[in-house]
Amino acid sequence: MTNNLWRNHILPFTLLVGLLGVATLVGDYLLHRFNLVWIGRYLGIPGTLLIIGSLIYSLRKRKMITSGNMKSWLSMHEVGTWLGSLMVLLHAGIHFNAILPWLATVAMGVNVISGMVGKLLLGRSREHVLGKRDHYQLRGLSKEDIERAVFWDAVTLDAMTKWRKVHIPIFIVFAVLALGHIISIFLFWGWV
Amino acid sequence: MSRTLKWILATNLIVLSILAFAYPHLMVGPGKLIPGHAKLESDCFACHAAFTGAESERCVICHKPDEIGKLTSAGLPVQKPLTSTPFHQKLISSDCIACHSDHAGVKRFRPTGQFNHRLLEKATRDECQGCHKSPKDSLHQQITGNCSQCHSLDKWTPATFDHTKYFELDRDHNVKCATCHVRNDYSRYTCCQRRM
Numbered sequence: 001m002t003n004n005l006w007r008n009h010i011l012p013f014t015l016l017v018g019l020l021g022v023a024t025l026v027g028d029y030l031l032h033r034f035n036l037v038w039i040g041r042y043l044g045i046p047g048t049l050l051i052i053g054s055l056i057y058s059l060r061k062r063k064m065i066t067s068g069n070m071k072s073w074l075s076m077h078e079v080g081t082w083l084g085s086l087m088v089l090l091h092a093g094i095h096f097n098a099i100l101p102w103l104a105t106v107a108m109g110v111n112v113i114s115g116m117v118g119k120l121l122l123g124r125s126r127e128h129v130l131g132k133r134d135h136y137q138l139r140g141l142s143k144e145d146i147e148r149a150v151f152w153d154a155v156t157l158d159a160m161t162k163w164r165k166v167h168i169p170i171f172i173v174f175a176v177l178a179l180g181h182i183i184s185i186f187l188f189w190g191w192v
Numbered sequence: 193m194s195r196t197l198k199w200i201l202a203t204n205l206i207v208l209s210i211l212a213f214a215y216p217h218l219m220v221g222p223g224k225l226i227p228g229h230a231k232l233e234s235d236c237f238a239c240h241a242a243f244t245g246a247e248s249e250r251c252v253i254c255h256k257p258d259e260i261g262k263l264t265s266a267g268l269p270v271q272k273p274l275t276s277t278p279f280h281q282k283l284i285s286s287d288c289i290a291c292h293s294d295h296a297g298v299k300r301f302r303p304t305g306q307f308n309h310r311l312l313e314k315a316t317r318d319e320c321q322g323c324h325k326s327p328k329d330s331l332h333q334q335i336t337g338n339c340s341q342c343h344s345l346d347k348w349t350p351a352t353f354d355h356t357k358y359f360e361l362d363r364d365h366n367v368k369c370a371t372c373h374v375r376n377d378y379s380r381y382t383c384c385q386r387r388m
Contacts, residue, residue, distance in 0.1 A: 098297075099218055168193060173201060180212060188236060
């Protein structure tokens with residue numbers, strides 16, 4: 001695989017996903033270090049609200065609502081889901097108690113990554129591969145040579161396209177599992 | 193989304209829902225129960241009321257307040273009591289959840305063993321020596337009762353005793369009690385060996 005796609009697109013994507021992981025670990029460590037674990041316990045609520053709020057973009061995209069600038073909603077969706085996911089990850093901590101909330105957390109993680117693939121990789125990578133094809137065409141390479149030259153980039157692009165497609169199905173899984181977790185909390189938790 | 197994918201998703205979610213009802217302690221329970229409650233593991237509503245959480249009325253079905261500390265929930269005498277004096281009989285109300293939690297995951301946030309003295313009836317609350325032995329040091333041996341003069345209901349140490357009233361602990365005297373009051377003797381201090 002040529003280095004360009006990796007360096008220009010996949011590496012920044014990896015860093016942003018890594019940042020989410022590092023922020024979770026650092027946040028979790030600080031909450032434990034300063035005996036503030038109870039904050040983590042309640043971070044699930046604002047995290048979930050942020051994720052739900054960021055869904056306005058999805059409604060706007062599907063024309064279920066018509067107001068607001070599409071680009072602003074998208075930015076809000078990206079920031080809201082990243083921050084919301086961070087809060088939910090801190091809420092989950094590294095404590096394995098029940099299976100359902102952990103399945104929801106894993107589904108959320110897959111959802112965040114597939115969303116980032118869409119944001120950071122897919123569009124630019126598609127342009128990158130097309131640009132390369134044009135460049136080789138201008139240099140007079142044969143069709144077979146061009147396909148050989150962009151082979152690994154094309155394979156990566158194909159994988160990303162498939163990864164992107166799981167965003168909505170995995171979101172549905174995440175939403176149902178999270179809802180199950182929330183219902184069980186309301187059912188068994190002593191709020192008063 | 194393809195029709196097949198929708199079916200796979202729906203099937204998985206239905207299976208998960210069934211598992212949540214069949215194995216609630218694994219699917220939604222926040223960690224294991226204490227060993228004594230292990231048999232209640234899959235019966236959430238033995239302790240919980242819907243939408244209001246664990247409730248004391250359900251605890252006292254097995255743990256009768258009059259018998260706590262004296263008899264087990266099976267009605268047998270307690271062999272190794274956890275406290276020297278049974279005190280549950282002298283609580284102002286049966287609010288079990290105020291002190292007790294059960295699931296391992298919840299205990300992380302609500303450590304047990306932190307007794308709230310404010311839940312005791314006033315007469316019992318004021319009579320510390322009914323449950324606690326007086327410290328053996330010379331200062332406390334001279335005192336009987338009225339512990340709240342120097343100690344709070346939340347914790348024994350640090351004492352709320354106002355040291356400044358007798359000697360100001362300024363920056364040159366920012367030390368542990370034992371530095372001046374050796375062998376727990378609070379009637380003297382080391383600098384001049386004068387009586388307080």
